[in-house]
Amino acid sequence: GAGVSQSPRYKVTKRGQDVALRCDPISGHVSLYWYRQALGQGPEFLTYFNYEAQQDKSGLPNDRFSAERPEGSISTLTIQRTEQRDSAMYRCASSLGQPNEKLFFGSGTQLSVL
Amino acid sequence: SQKIEQNSEALNIQEGKTATLTCNYTNYSPAYLQWYRQDPGRGPVFLLLIRENEKEKRKERLKVTFDTTLKQSLFHITASQPADSATYLCALVGGSYIPTFGRGTSLIVHP
Numbered sequence: 329g330a331g332v333s334q335s336p337r338y339k340v341t342k343r344g345q346d347v348a349l350r351c352d353p354i355s356g357h358v359s360l361y362w363y364r365q366a367l368g369q370g371p372e373f374l375t376y377f378n379y380e381a382q383q384d385k386s387g388l389p390n391d392r393f394s395a396e397r398p399e400g401s402i403s404t405l406t407i408q409r410t411e412q413r414d415s416a417m418y419r420c421a422s423s424l425g426q427p428n429e430k431l432f433f434g435s436g437t438q439l440s441v442l
Numbered sequence: 443s444q445k446i447e448q449n450s451e452a453l454n455i456q457e458g459k460t461a462t463l464t465c466n467y468t469n470y471s472p473a474y475l476q477w478y479r480q481d482p483g484r485g486p487v488f489l490l491l492i493r494e495n496e497k498e499k500r501k502e503r504l505k506v507t508f509d510t511t512l513k514q515s516l517f518h519i520t521a522s523q524p525a526d527s528a529t530y531l532c533a534l535v536g537g538s539y540i541p542t543f544g545r546g547t548s549l550i551v552h553p
Contacts, residue, residue, distance in 0.1 A: 361540070368545070369546075370533075370544050371543045373540055373541075373542060384540060419485055430476060430488035430491065431476075431486075431488065432488070435484060436485055
């Protein structure tokens with residue numbers, strides 16, 4: 329596709345349910361990042377991949393959060409047993425993977441946990 | 443701990459003036475610094491990158507400076523227009539190549 333695509337655009341779920349957020353990066357982009365952004369704040373790093381390898385997951389808040397990118401393209405961020413504090417905008421970004429490379433962001437998934 | 447500071451108060455300026463936004467950081471040694479623009483409801487969009495060994499970078503009406511001694515970057519928009527109104531985010535990138543973002547500063551350009 330022309331840009332980074334994220335789905336769903338909005339997700340409302342009940343506390344305790346699992347959710348899966350999908351990211352389809354720009355074709356050919358090696359690196360894929362997941363960020364979380366609260367209202368009025370900048371994006372907060374969660375995890376990133378080069379190809380299918382998860383290079384850094386230091387930003388994941390706890391073990392309820394996991395991510396995968398099995399074929400080096402589409403990535404899924406999964407949150408198990410959601411809590412209200414998980415409500416936020418989840419943003420995916422991709423880049424060519426070279427040092428200095430700019431990130432291209434998707435429109436995000438707005439998660440609301442009731 | 444590492445800290446990136448951008449002014450949380452909105453910057454209000456008159457059309458045609460130069461807008462100057464500040465990004466300060468502590469306990470960080472970035473290899474380079476990026477500036478992004480974010481419009482409401484949208485993801486950040488890359489604007490400019492400046493490396494640690496560069497003092498200044500320009501692109502059309504945009505200018506970025508990077509002072510590693512002061513640990514500060516300044517972002518200037520000359521001849522500002524109402525269409526420049528948005529939130530501007532700075533992002534620092536170190537050896538891990540993971541951009542770390544500031545909270546952003548909102549710019550409002552009045553006609």
